Amino acid sequence: MISYFPAIYPDELVYSWLCRYYVHSGFFSSKSAMQELYCKRSDNPSKEFIGNLNPGTMEQIAKIYSPDKLVLEHTMYPQYARFIPLEQKNTALYRLGHDNCDVHHLFCVLPRSEGEQYLRFCPLCAEDDRKTYGEAYWHRKHQIRNMSICTKHRCRLVESNVPAKSEQSFTFCPAEHCIVYDETVFEEDQLMVRYAMYLESVFDAPIDFNKDIPVSSILYDGLSQTKYLKPSGRSRYTKMLADDLKVFYREMGLYNIVSMYQIQRVLLGSRSDFSVVCQVAFFLGMKSEELTSPTLTLEQIQQEQDSHYMKETAPVDWVQLDTNTAPILERFVQSVYDGTANENGRPERVSERLVYREMGLLGHQLENMPRCRAIFERYTESYPESWARKIIWAYQRLRVQGKPFYWSDIRMISGVKKKNFHSIIPYLQLHTDAETVNQIVALIE
Numbered sequence: 001m002i003s004y005f006p007a008i009y010p011d012e013l014v015y016s017w018l019c020r021y022y023v024h025s026g027f028f029s030s031k032s033a034m035q036e037l038y039c040k041r042s043d044n045p046s047k048e049f050i051g052n053l054n055p056g057t058m059e060q061i062a063k064i065y066s067p068d069k070l071v072l073e074h075t076m077y078p079q080y081a082r083f084i085p086l087e088q089k090n091t092a093l094y095r096l097g098h099d100n101c102d103v104h105h106l107f108c109v110l111p112r113s114e115g116e117q118y119l120r121f122c123p124l125c126a127e128d129d130r131k132t133y134g135e136a137y138w139h140r141k142h143q144i145r146n147m148s149i150c151t152k153h154r155c156r157l158v159e160s161n162v163p164a165k166s167e168q169s170f171t172f173c174p175a176e177h178c179i180v181y182d183e184t185v186f187e188e189d190q191l192m193v194r195y196a197m198y199l200e201s202v203f204d205a206p207i208d209f210n211k212d213i214p215v216s217s218i219l220y221d222g223l224s225q226t227k228y229l230k231p232s233g234r235s236r237y238t239k240m241l242a243d244d245l246k247v248f249y250r251e252m253g254l255y256n257i258v259s260m261y262q263i264q265r266v267l268l269g270s271r272s273d274f275s276v277v278c279q280v281a282f283f284l285g286m287k288s289e290e291l292t293s294p295t296l297t298l299e300q301i302q303q304e305q306d307s308h309y310m311k312e313t314a315p316v317d318w319v320q321l322d323t324n325t326a327p328i329l330e331r332f333v334q335s336v337y338d339g340t341a342n343e344n345g346r347p348e349r350v351s352e353r354l355v356y357r358e359m360g361l362l363g364h365q366l367e368n369m370p371r372c373r374a375i376f377e378r379y380t381e382s383y384p385e386s387w388a389r390k391i392i393w394a395y396q397r398l399r400v401q402g403k404p405f406y407w408s409d410i411r412m413i414s415g416v417k418k419k420n421f422h423s424i425i426p427y428l429q430l431h432t433d434a435e436t437v438n439q440i441v442a443l444i445e
């Protein structure tokens with residue numbers, strides 16, 4: 001039976017609150033407290049969310065705080081769910097408050113890099129909290145990704161030795177026990193202070209559960225009028241943006257600078273990570289309100305959505321493509337036909353497949369290109385006709401050498417099979433003089 005839950009402090013993590021419950025209720029060990037609070041022995045406390053609390057615990061908690069309030073004000077939900085689509089946001093809010101589910105199914109949780117492995121604290125906040133409440137606690141805002149300073153005291157946050165990951169940690173680590181006196185280092189870099197304030201204001205802003213404006217549209221709006229978006233609005237210069245952004249944040253000494261790939265995925269709408277969005281928006285000079293209460297019109301959203309598909313649906317100028325391709329195609333098919341394209345000089349049959357492949361055309365495109373089509377048709381021939389030309393070529397080549405030769409020699413260098421010999425005879429006269437025709441036929445017979 002749950003004895004009593006202390007009041008939860010402003011911006012306190014649910015984890016921190018449960019740690020204090022454990023301390024105040026006089027349990028012998030974390031383990032026994034956990035057995036009382038959670039469903040299964042294998043359940044570990046969640047650092048950033050609520051965890052798999054059993055129905056009895058949930059019932060007790062619901063008497064003092066609503067699940068929505070806990071999720072919105074005492075978990076990292078405002079970071080992870082801030083920019084996800086509306087429906088997903090509602091689902092995540094409900095499921096985090098009512099049933100235990102793997103948060104990775106609700107939104108993307110980026111892996112932790114160096115500097116983000118442990119719960120962080122502000123030495124001055126800990127001091128203040130001890131004065132005001134009689135104990136220290138774990139603050140949510142100190143755990144925001146890439147948050148390196150306390151915005152209230154403008155000093156650097158300190159890493160504790162309590163892992164920020166929930167996995168494989170089966171103990172309660174109350175802040176009061178884990179936060180030891182630490183030297184206070186004030187942040188000198190004003191830009192870093194501004195960045196931290198920015199993260200905080202985005203994190204703290206009320207979450208809009210009515211409008212569903214994709215964050216890709218919001219950033220697209222921020223990109224307009226910058227050199228990172230073509231004036232036509234069709235192309236984003238993501239590489240340039242990623243390069244400039246990297247230089248900017250590296251000088252600031254940020255832990256975790258977003259990659260071009262991450263930026264690209266957010267700009268194209270397939271992801272909406274808090275730290276990626278904030279880094280891009282702050283770099284572009286967007287106000288935090290532009291992110292948290294955007295005022296885009298439906299037309300603006302549509303324009304951005306359409307720009308994802310510009311490349312694929314851009315209409316092809318067939319006349320232009322036909323005109324530009326024709327001379328190239330002519331040279332190419334001629335060289336195939338007369339054999340100059342071939343290493344050994346042997347003429348070849350010009351096939352439609354070869355033309356499509358060499359010209360990089362897509363299925364049936366030749367039908368929209370009359371000039372190219374005409375060129376292709378001029379060189380089109382049947383297989384027997386192309387064999388006839390190969391045999392004439394082989395015959396002439398052997399004759400030039402001035403040595404006696406036989407039918408087998410012609411067969412070998414022309415590549416024409418014996419069973420096809422007779423089918424070529426009618427075509428010989430189309431490509432050579434009567435004298436040569438007679439000599440070739442004499443060789444075959």
Ligand SMILES: [Zn+2]
Nearest residue numbers: 122125150153
């Ligand atoms: Zn502080």
